[in-house]
Amino acid sequence: KEKYTNKQLIKLALKAKENSYSPYSNFAVGAVVLGGSGKVYMGANVENASFPAGCCAERSAIYSAISNGEKVLDKLVIVASGNDIVYPCGICRQVILEHMKNGKIICAKNEIEYEEFSIDDLLPKSFNLKK
Ligand code: THU
Numbered sequence: 001k002e003k004y005t006n007k008q009l010i011k012l013a014l015k016a017k018e019n020s021y022s023p024y025s026n027f028a029v030g031a032v033v034l035g036g037s038g039k040v041y042m043g044a045n046v047e048n049a050s051f052p053a054g055c056c057a058e059r060s061a062i063y064s065a066i067s068n069g070e071k072v073l074d075k076l077v078i079v080a081s082g083n084d085i086v087y088p089c090g091i092c093r094q095v096i097l098e099h100m101k102n103g104k105i106i107c108a109k110n111e112i113e114y115e116e117f118s119i120d121d122l123l124p125k126s127f128n129l130k131k
Contacts, residue, residue: 004034006077010108013077016042016057023047028081029057033065036072041065058092062099073099077106077114085109093123 004012009032017030024047031043043061047054058078065073076096080086085107088096096105097119105122108114119126 003038004040006075006106006114007111009034009040009075009077009106010079010111010114012040012042013079013108014111016044016061017079017081018044020044020057021046024049024051024054026081029086030079031057031061032075032077033061033070033073034075034077035065035068035070036074037070039068039070041068041070056089056092058088059095062095066099073103075104075106076100077108079108079110083109085113085115088122093119094127097123097126097128 013030013032016032017028020028022028022045029045033041041061041064043057043064045057046060058076078086087107100119105117106114
């Protein structure tokens with residue numbers, strides 16, 4: 001099983017951010033999911049002239065991992081434009097909950113400075129249909 005350090009995953013998320021399509025907000029976000037298979041899946045935010053049709057980087061990466069057969073997602077790394085740490089939006093937190101009950105979410109400023117969370121940290125008292 002291939003191993004990635006947090007530093008390597010953050011580097012990949014910074015690469016993914018370069019693929020952001022964000023001409024409306026000029027706010028680029030990159031994400032990387034480390035799947036249980038050991039493979040990584042990159043995501044970027046992809047905007048649309050009809051604004052709600054756009055997709056966040058986190059969901060792009062998660063849906064890519066799931067679409068490629070991953071059943072367990074171990075890590076999700078998020079990086080964004082500017083010099084600040086970005087935390088996942090509310091909709092993405094609900095999606096993270098669905099697929100990453102036991103995974104780690106890493107919100108990074110750069111390869112050295114980052115914060116690590118579980119979904120229970122980010123979305124307490126959540127809505128669930130499955131037990
Ligand atoms: N965005 C993300 O990709 N992830 C987040 O967690 C916050 C917001 C994107 C959506 C939109 O393309 C841009 O950032 C500004 O909201």
